[in-house]
Amino acid sequence: xxxxxxxxxxxxxxxxxxxxxxxxxxxxxxxxxxxxxxxxxxxxxxxxxxxxxxxxxxxxxxxxxxxxxxxxxxxxxxxxxxxxxxxxxxxxxxxxxxxxxxxxxxxxxxxxxxxxxxxxxxxxxxxxxxxxxxxxxxxxxxxxxxxxxxxxxxxxxxxxxx
Numbered sequence: 001x002x003x004x005x006x007x008x009x010x011x012x013x014x015x016x017x018x019x020x021x022x023x024x025x026x027x028x029x030x031x032x033x034x035x036x037x038x039x040x041x042x043x044x045x046x047x048x049x050x051x052x053x054x055x056x057x058x059x060x061x062x063x064x065x066x067x068x069x070x071x072x073x074x075x076x077x078x079x080x081x082x083x084x085x086x087x088x089x090x091x092x093x094x095x096x097x098x099x100x101x102x103x104x105x106x107x108x109x110x111x112x113x114x115x116x117x118x119x120x121x122x123x124x125x126x127x128x129x130x131x132x133x134x135x136x137x138x139x140x141x142x143x144x145x146x147x148x149x150x151x152x153x154x155x156x157x158x159x160x161x162x
Contacts, residue, residue, distance in 0.1 A: 028058040033066070033074055034086075046078045060084055060107075068096050075101045082107055084132060094127045105129040 031046040032039040041049075050059055061080045063071050065087030075083060075097075083097055086109040098106045108124050109132040110116070121131060 026057055028060055029053055030060045030062065031078065032062045034062060034064045043074045043077045050079055058082060062086060065089065068093065071097055072101055075104050080104050084109060086134070091123050091127045094124060098127060107132055109134055111135070
């Protein structure tokens with residue numbers, strides 16, 4: 001387990017199940033740290049789940065426009081290996097998280113549509129380890145994330161080779 005960001009599993013012995021000490025067969029666990037989401041999980045509960053996972057399983061935390069300090073505290077408490085940012089976080093914000101929470105890596109999510117250009121993503125190239133593209137549809141004048149089944153041309157992502 002990552003020693004810098006590892007959870008203190010020994011403090012939660014009631015979570016260990018006889019004969020089954022970890023969640024098996026997964027490459028990553030995702031935790032939603034967005035209180036308005038029906039899938040929200042408090043950091044303490046996420047830490048308990050991490051204690052049941054194998055040390056090599058990546059732990060991804062999803063955040064939307066949270067204070068930098070709050071994100072850093074959750075990264076440390078849970079032992080996240082990735083912070084996935086879904087809000088209006090600019091490159092400076094992403095750089096702070098990447099620098100202060102290393103070795104935790106940053107993934108920047110974008111709501112994309114037909115109007116996106118490569119420049120929308122290019123300014124993040126040297127700051128994040130990857131992008132997540134979330135399509136949206138407009139309903140009643142506002143954008144609704146995800147589940148739109150709208151395809152997006154990958155031409156907008158040709159920013160620079162990595």
